[in-house]
């Protein structure tokens with residue numbers, strides 16, 4: 212399942228190919244995604260120029276400016292990859308398969324002569340992904356219903372130990388559950404949660420409200436380091452976002468604990484333990500994490 216690092220790597224991979232291009236044709240083959248794709252999407256998008264691509268949590272935000280001759284408002288295409296979604300650029304797109312739900316045909320803008328038209332294709336076998344158009348201005352985008360409840364970004368300067376400490380006081384919920392909920396910080400999915408807690412030396416079952424400020428500082432650093440490492444690792448897969456090799460483009464850290472039940476801890480050799488918290492598997496080292 213694509214987590215924040217995969218989404219960020221997708222964003223970086225698409226940037227050089229997609230930004231500045233005009234959407235000259237739109238094909239929606241399947242509107243039954245997580246939410247129905249609106250029937251007017253083709254008319255809304257055709258003719259617009261993709262101005263930039265931002266990311267908020269696991270949402271990619273494509274700013275789409277109207278054609279100069281149009282009196283339409285600027286707007287954003289929100290894309291969520293769900294559980295199995297990919298966005299990929301094809302200079303020479305193969306025939307669409309049963310899971311290729313959306314194609315945007317992109318033409319380079321004036322001044323970018325020599326670049327051929329290409330296809331930006333959304334593929335999603337399980338269809339938990341989402342394609343949502345919103346005409347909101349950038350200043351109002353944070354208030355979009357899909358975005359406004361998200362925690363801050365892990366690389367936001369406000370995210371530090373004091374932030375975690377303040378948001379967890381008085382809470383008896385396990386720290387892993389508190390992090391996974393996404394209200395303290397976005398992007399810490401199941402894998403990265405287990406890994407971050409290992410790096411911070413914190414047992415996942417510890418009541419969130421009992422973790423000291425010093426340990427919260429360690430945790431904030433561990434979250435950032437874990438995600439940054441995953442994003443950096445994803446950089447080596449960037450080529451997968453262009454072309455037709457069919458690979459998912461997903462990638463994974465060399466994990467310390469995740470999915471390593473019974474195997475020796477890479478630090479102390481103690482067998483890694485697996486437990487279930489909130490119906491999700493948690494992995495930790497009983498020696499290194501307390």
Ligand SMILES: [Zn+2]
Pocket residue numbers: 476477478479480481496497498499500
């Ligand atoms: Zn250990």
